[in-house]
Amino acid sequence: DTGVSQDPRHKITKRGQNVTFRCDPISEHNRLYWYRQTLGQGPEFLTYFQNEAQLEKSRLLSDRFSAERPKGSFSTLEIQRTEQGDSAMYLCASSLAGRRNTGELFFGEGSRLTVL
Amino acid sequence: AQSVTQLGSHVSVSEGALVLLRCNYSSSVPPYLFWYVQYPNQGLQLLLKYTSAATLVKGINGFEAEFKKSETSFHLTKPSAHMSDAAEYFCAVSASNTDKLIFGTGTRLQVFP
Numbered sequence: 001d002t003g004v005s006q007d008p009r010h011k012i013t014k015r016g017q018n019v020t021f022r023c024d025p026i027s028e029h030n031r032l033y034w035y036r037q038t039l040g041q042g043p044e045f046l047t048y049f050q051n052e053a054q055l056e057k058s059r060l061l062s063d064r065f066s067a068e069r070p071k072g073s074f075s076t077l078e079i080q081r082t083e084q085g086d087s088a089m090y091l092c093a094s095s096l097a098g099r100r101n102t103g104e105l106f107f108g109e110g111s112r113l114t115v116l
Numbered sequence: 117a118q119s120v121t122q123l124g125s126h127v128s129v130s131e132g133a134l135v136l137l138r139c140n141y142s143s144s145v146p147p148y149l150f151w152y153v154q155y156p157n158q159g160l161q162l163l164l165k166y167t168s169a170a171t172l173v174k175g176i177n178g179f180e181a182e183f184k185k186s187e188t189s190f191h192l193t194k195p196s197a198h199m200s201d202a203a204e205y206f207c208a209v210s211a212s213n214t215d216k217l218i219f220g221t222g223t224r225l226q227v228f229p
Contacts, residue, residue: 033216033217041222042219042221043160043206043219045216045217045218048216091159091160093160095215097215103148103165103210104162104165104215105215105217106162107152107159107160107161108159109158109159110158110159
């Protein structure tokens, strides 16, 4: 069990560029979550998947944001036409839904985005 | 709908002193409650969780929290602070039938020698 891994850990981009983040969850976990955390705030829910199905999206997830989990394993979060307000830490978490569900989310170390 | 409120964005204590971080929750269904810790430039690590079993929950690193339904509270305590406890602490709530977490705004704990 290698834990949740995220890539890249840091991304600096210019306004208007597209960026993509990748998350690899714990291998047997069927749920995957994306959160956004800005300085001095708690993580805010963006979206989550159960297997490959995207079951919920927050109103924070504008149409410039898209998340996928094509084979129910890793996930990508793409931000198109980045804006300075997108600068934040993007956190990925995974969990195991079902009878062995403990309610706990396991978090990666995050991908920090800076938009210049 | 669910939410948590963390009272005090910053708490400072001396090493060896009692740590008390406050969390109040709002939930229309029986809640699951969590405390997570975040060290600089790292992800969140679970300290402890309440999932409707014992109301006094013990976690890692000597932390514990007590679920008080009458007060809608889930305060985090540690009898004696250590320098290594300096971090950001987040309280979170989820409905008992889902693991989507709603977080508070966090409390930064500083520990002075």
